[in-house]
Amino acid sequence: MDENSIAIIPAAHEVTRSYDTEFKFHQDPDFRYLTGFPEPDAIAVINPKAKKPFTLYVRPRDPLMETWYGRRQGVEGAVKNYGADKAVSIDKFAADLGKILDGHDVLYYRFAVDHKLDQTILGYLTEQRVRRLKSAYPPHTIKDPTIITGEMRLHKDKEEIGLMQKAADIAAEAHILAMKSVKPGMNESQVESLMEAYMKDKGAAGVAYNSIIGGGDNATILHYVENNMPLKDGDLILIDAGAQYEGYASDITRTFPVNGKFSKAQREVYDVVLDVQRKCIDFTVVGNTHQKRQEYSIELLTEGMKQLGLLKGKTQDLIKKKAYLKYYMHGVGHWLGLDVHDAGRYYVDQQASQSRPYAPGMALTVEPGLYIPPDDKSAPAKYRGIGIRIEDDVIVTETGNINLTAAVTKDPDEIEALMAKRR
Numbered sequence: 400m401d402e403n404s405i406a407i408i409p410a411a412h413e414v415t416r417s418y419d420t421e422f423k424f425h426q427d428p429d430f431r432y433l434t435g436f437p438e439p440d441a442i443a444v445i446n447p448k449a450k451k452p453f454t455l456y457v458r459p460r461d462p463l464m465e466t467w468y469g470r471r472q473g474v475e476g477a478v479k480n481y482g483a484d485k486a487v488s489i490d491k492f493a494a495d496l497g498k499i500l501d502g503h504d505v506l507y508y509r510f511a512v513d514h515k516l517d518q519t520i521l522g523y524l525t526e527q528r529v530r531r532l533k534s535a536y537p538p539h540t541i542k543d544p545t546i547i548t549g550e551m552r553l554h555k556d557k558e559e560i561g562l563m564q565k566a567a568d569i570a571a572e573a574h575i576l577a578m579k580s581v582k583p584g585m586n587e588s589q590v591e592s593l594m595e596a597y598m599k600d601k602g603a604a605g606v607a608y609n610s611i612i613g614g615g616d617n618a619t620i621l622h623y624v625e626n627n628m629p630l631k632d633g634d635l636i637l638i639d640a641g642a643q644y645e646g647y648a649s650d651i652t653r654t655f656p657v658n659g660k661f662s663k664a665q666r667e668v669y670d671v672v673l674d675v676q677r678k679c680i681d682f683t684v685v686g687n688t689h690q691k692r693q694e695y696s697i698e699l700l701t702e703g704m705k706q707l708g709l710l711k712g713k714t715q716d717l718i719k720k721k722a723y724l725k726y727y728m729h730g731v732g733h734w735l736g737l738d739v740h741d742a743g744r745y746y747v748d749q750q751a752s753q754s755r756p757y758a759p760g761m762a763l764t765v766e767p768g769l770y771i772p773p774d775d776k777s778a779p780a781k782y783r784g785i786g787i788r789i790e791d792d793v794i795v796t797e798t799g800n801i802n803l804t805a806a807v808t809k810d811p812d813e814i815e816a817l818m819a820k821r822r
Contacts, residue, residue: 400445400447400505400507400547401504401505401542402504403448403502403503403504403505404447404503404504404505404506404507404538404542405444405445405446405499405500405503405505405506405507405538406443406444406445406446406506406507406508406544407442407443407444407499407506407507407508407516407520408429408430408433408434408442408443408444408445408507408509408544409427409430409441409442409443409512409513409516410426410427410430410436410438410439410440410441410442410443411424411425411426411427411430411439412439412440412513413439413440423605424439426439426646427512428552428646428736428737428738428742429509429544429545429548429552429742430443431646431737432548432551432552432737433445433548434455434481434482434483435481435482436455436457436472436477436481438457438458438471438472439458440457440458440489441455441456441457441458441477441489442455442456442489442492442516443455443456444456444499445507446499446503451484451485452484453482453483453484453485454483454484454485454486454487455474455477455478455481455483455485455486455487456486456487456488456489456491456492456495457471457472457473457474457477457486457487457488457489458471458473458488458489459471459473459474459488459489459490460473460474460475473486474486474487474488492519493519496519496520496523497523497527497535497537500520500523500524500537500538501535501536501537502536503537503538504538504539504540505538505540505541505542506520506538506540506541506542507541507542507543507544507547508520508541508542508543508544509543509544509545510541510543523537524537524538545742548742549742549743549744550743550744552736552737552741552742552743553734553736553741553742553743553744553760553761554758554759554760554761555736555760555761555762555794556760559647559736560760560762560794560801562644562645562646562647563647563648563649563735563736563762563792563794563803564803565602565644565645565647566603566607566641566642566643566644566645566647566648566649567642567649567651567792567803567804567806568806569597569598569601569602569603569642569644569649570598570603570607570640570641570642570649570650570651570804570807571649571651571804571806571807572597572601572806572807573594573595573597573598573601573640573642574594574638574640574651574653574807575806575807575808575817576593576594576597577590577593577594577638577653578653578655578808578814578817578818579817579818579820579821580593580821581630581636581655581657581818582630582657582658582659582821583630583631583632583657583658584629584630585629585630585657586627586628586629586630587612587613587614587617587625587626587627587628587629587630587636588612588626588627590612590626590630590636590638591610591612591626591640594610594638594640595610595640598642601642602644603642603643603644604643604644604645604646605642605643606640606641606642606643607641607642607643607648607649607650607739608641608648608650608739609624610624610626610638610639610640611623611624611626611637611638611639611640611652612626612636612637612638612640613626613636613637613638613786614628614629614630614631614634614635614636614637614657615628615630615631615634615635615784616772616773616784616785616786617637617786618635618636618637618654618770618785618786618787618788619770619771619772619773619784619785619786620786621728621729621770630657631657632657632658633656633657633658633662634656634657635654635655635656635657635661635665635785635786635787636654636655636656636657637652637653637654637786637787637788638652638653638654639651639652639788639790641739646737647736647737648735648736648737648738648739648741649735649792649803649804650735650739650764650766650790650792651790651791651792651804651807652766652768652788652789652790653789653790653807653809653814654669654672654786654787654788654789655814655818656814656815656818659815659818659819659821660815660818661811661815663781664781664782664785665785665787666811667707667782668707668769668771668782668785668787669787669811670811671700671703671704671706671707671769672700672703672767672768672769672787672788672789673789673809673810673811674699674703675696675699675700675703675767676765676766676767676789676790676791676809678695678699679692679695679696679699679731679732679765679767680765680791680793680800680802682695683732683757683763683765683793683795683800684757684795684799684800685756685757685758685759685795685796685797686756686757687756687757688754688755688756688757689745689754689755689757690745690746690754691754692731692732693730693731695731696727696731696767697718697723697727698714698718699767700723700726700727700767700769701714701717701718701722701723702714703769704717704723704726704727704769705717707779707782708778708779709725709726709769709771709777709778709779709782710722710723710726725775726769726770726771727767727768727769727770728770729766729768731765731766731767732763732764732765732766732790733763733764734761734762734763735762735763735764735792736762741762743761757795758795759795759796759797760794760795761794761795762792762793762794762795762803763792763793763795764790764791764792764793765790765791765792765793766788766789766790766791767788767789768786768787768788768789769785769786769787770786770787770788771783771784771785771786772784789809790804791803791804791805791809792804
């Protein structure tokens, strides 16, 4: 943080689902990263120069509210259990705002997330500007704290990697269970419930994102989440599902045959994607950049599309024309951590011209795919309606990388052997 600065970092609030019911609470990732505090409606104030630099404003203990909605830490618990130097009831924050802000040149605060708090802070600053009190010296510069917290979260330490490995192990076991269980006649929703129940049974808080369970040509829809169609003999199923453990996300995709046996056409497309995915994992090492990896995946998949007869022409001409976008329209991966699409910049300059090099401790997904629409008359008929994505989670190390999700097989022969055992 800058010299003579102060940071105000709010927790998330409960979100109304409808009428008087709420969605399950999910803590703001930056607030969780900095404080560990699990409750809504809290605010962290960080003042580096103060004798007690870390203050938490939290909901006070309230026997009636706790009877209805659950236990609270209160100000005592915030200090005792979460390391706050000082804790204050949240209902005193507005009155304390002047004392918090005055005398600091820079305020670290993220606007347009907590709109009520935005108005409280802006209202105070506006009032001071109008009144021009000699006794008040509010900050003259406001900075987005995610520039700092994003860089912190981007580089995982040993403890974080351990939590991510646990999230990956739970999700990997759920994917293996799906391979052992899926059969023609099941519904996508049954697979979803089977996997998500397993994750929670093994200690996950739940899923890290809405699971994608796409049978047949539903797999050609990138973010298909209806998950309500029957699984047909002869189709593939694409499962993109991850677990959330102690706040950290895993993100795995596997594609396999509903009946346990790849058809010749399915295997041809699958082998192209698998080859690209393995090469892109090998590419995810110190010295390479995020942009170069994307370009590498495009070049490899364009070659694969030519091999399958989906595209014709010189590879570089096809890339220049972006012909690959018809069948491969997303990035080959993203940061992973407390968010499934985690914090951190992909470029190191404001013009987005210099791609970030990979460094030890960075966590990324590797997820190339091919998606051939069922109504694409320009594609060979045998490939129409096939959607395949294969995704793993890797940690960059000094000497290469660690595949956190290697426990769930992606080798097609091993998949068939595993599925044969169920029978």
